[in-house]
Amino acid sequence: MKMFGRTILVLLLLWKQDSVRSVRLVELRVPTHEPEGGMALLGCQYDMEGDTLYSVKWYKDGREFYRFVPKNEPPVYYFETPGVNVDVARSSNTVVALMNLTQESAGHYRCEVSGEAPHFTTVFRQKYINIHLLPKGGPRVMGLREHYRLDETVLANCSLPPSRPKAHLKWLVNDRPAPSEYVLGPWYRVSTDRPDAAETILQLSFYATTADFVNGAVKLKCQATIAPLYQRETESTHYIAFPFTITEPPDAEEIKDHAASVQDSLAALLIPIIFLILV
Template identity: 30%
Template sequence: MLVKIVVGVLFRILILTGIFPLQLTRIHIPAYKFRGGSAQLECEYELKGARTNPEESIRGSHPRNRYIYRDDYYNDGDSDGQGGSGSEKLYSVKWYKDNEEFYRYVPSANPPIKSYKIEGIRVDTDHSNHSKVTLRMLTLKSSGLYRCEISAEAPSFDSVQGDGRMDVIVIPKDGPTISGDSERDSYHMGETLELNCTSGRSYPATTLQWYINDNLVLEPSMLVSYPRFQNPHGLITSYLGLSVVVGPHHYVNGEMRIKCMASMSPVLWSGGQESVLQHPTFDHREAMLLVRSLSWQVRSKSPIILTAVAIYLLVIS
């Protein structure tokens, strides 16, 4: 542990003093993107003599873009890696997804830009250059760990790299729906009410919760769990059942309000702790119940007390 701390301190000192001829100043990889959209990945760097803010050389632009590596290869004639008094020159910029190269920029090549076909990756070369690469028509297979690697020419042959994860998400087109025993139209006190809640197709999967009179149902004996269903193209449908023995305590002013809520909340990680940034989009679907003295019926046009609600909390960079 002590060795790691010492190495980290020395590395920071070297960064701040500008000894390294090549600096990775900023890496930006969006955390979440919609399927079918585009994403711009950025990897900014400074060669010797052009660095303006040494603090930025060890800081990413996003909590998930926090990994920066350095590989130094010096030739026999220049052991200090400075390459004399001349300015460093860029050799190449390479991009990888899950350790598979898909984009390369080499200024000395003709043409300088070259892209490689891998699953889930479509490079827009017209909007890509030495410091950024644009991806279009994102799919679920576009999710993964992205890494840029920047290399300098001789004499330093310095190399730096940084990475970050991007996930592609799909919001359900439909809100959750509530279903039950369609053959029964009434329940007596002491009988069991059984309902099912089904989410819309999404990725990642939505989380379903039941509420009775605005109180979250936490009792395991009242909840019925079902396996999630994997739809074509990777989308997921979630299910959750509710089983309630009907009693007088379930009624407030003669009504029992039952709600199913579906939520999907991408999570950002910072320093090992979760923090969720919320930008809600609401989608409401409703079913109705009519309460009577010792029984109640499910009707489409009775007062609203059975509600399915979808809340999708998004963080899109």
């Protein structure tokens, strides 16, 4: 019985020792969205909890591209991988710097941390990076004029240079979303230079009325969004062209002179009539 108790105690102590020396991955910092041509910092924070670090490895879509082994000299290894360009000078056991991101850079990135022998306890975690092709410039509006007559059609197209993914365009009239009946589209036109990207077009069409032209003016705005990396807008103000001009009312002196002139005209007309009656 005593032997059985000692055996249980030894097993418990060994289990406790192993549990204390269990590698723990504290935080994985991998951006979810990055632009083409940019850079990304991949962070992997871990706690050895009494164990000794054997290696930190990074994988993209299951393929190893970076390894840090503190006992080796040099400790850093970089394996060429399509879409993965590592800035070794800025990388370490906890950070990997990627540069010159391309469409091929998108994928699952996994950090794997291992403890030393004899257990080589390993923990890992992964996240996905989306790579966006952002448009060169902001939204462009064509077809608008500065002045419109009442009941004339206001017609304009808002377009955004090619992007990936497709952009979300939105028209606003006096800082409020344009009614659905005012909007046509969107339409997409594939880029000849980048078949993976498309230009986005959204049309605005409505009749010029006093409901939209408040105090004779309307403010139109086109917003372009590619969340969460891009948001631009263009804004312009347009006016009602009145077909007539309002003249200033005559002043009191003009009215007085006009009344005197009317009285003189009546007197000149009545005097001959009275003379004929008396004769």
